[in-house]
Amino acid sequence: MRLLIADDHDLVRETLAAFLSREADIEVTVAADLEEACAIIDKDRPFDLVLLDYSMPGMDGLKGLERVINTGATRPVAIMSGTAPKAVAQEALDAGAIGFLPKTMAAASMVNAVRFMAAGETFVPVKFMTEEAEEETNPLAKGLSPRELEVLGGLCRGLANKEIARELDLQEVTIKLHVKTLCRKLEAKNRTHAAMIAKEAGLF
Template sequence: MHILIADDHELLRDVLRSYLEAEGGFTVETVADLPGALSSMAAATAAGAAFDLVLLDYGMPGMNGFDGLQRAIAESGGGPVALMSGLAPAGVPEKVLGCGAAGYLPKSLPARSVVNAIRFMAAGERYVPLELSRPGPAAGSTEATLSAREREVLAGLCNGEANKEIARNLGLREPTIKLHVKTICRKLGARNRTHAAMIAREQSLC
């Protein structure tokens, strides 16, 4: 998995790169500003090795707020671009997703959660920590909108399958399934996976 990390804090870049490479399966490049990120993205695309995910620091040189994020998305050729920041003012996650980004990562996330989120977004999914997401609709609401993948995972929940079984059946990693289950529970207003399955049956979602 080819990842680009753009952040003006050298220590954070090095720590995150070391952690990802120690996990195995990651090739990580790092730059210190947006111009460097755009240059690396262009070079990778020209070489036929576009990044599987680009992670941009919100406050690094060249970003100019969300303008930098939008520029990177425009230059990504359709590849996922995500934003990370040490601060999460109200409404920022929604704005990030509204720009077409793959997600938002607070720098306060535990390292294991960062790795899982990176895998999740590189697989084409969108990620925002649940505590920063808008509250989901109440149980029984028809407003819950599930993606095609979330419906597949929900079908597994309705069949009483464990995360490992669902992951095997869908050809995904178990941490990815866990993230989907959390998102499904939030969208359905469910307390847990069992409650989500109950709501899904009541709403004829599975």
């Protein structure tokens, strides 16, 4: 797997690169800003996954993400950030990012996320996407437990029970029970309907 990490913080960039390089099948290239990343992509394409820091020089919000995607030289592309809120994560996904990685993620989780996205699967930590919703006390969220919100977040991202179970470190049968409870509480006909209700309520 060929991975490009672009981040203007030397310590973050080199720490991530060093950790991911320990994996026998991951080859890591680094860049300090968007311009350098684009130059590397143009010269040394293709990469299996590109990780872009949201706030590094040249990014200009999500325009940098769109620029890399529009080169057509590499896919998929993901955004990393230590400060960006859930709304930015959603905007990144809407703009074509394969995922969003908070820099607070545990190292082992980062490796799993990188492999997941390199395989073409969208990844955003369920906990990250649900924490703000809980704080905002959305009316729909008041009747749901934190765990149910995490599962509902997975449904809204189109994840299968097995994928949600893997992210939350739970048994698949437990996720099935949560989905059943969510459908009852939300008066949803099925998991797709439950996700639709949550999105229409602005919960995700």
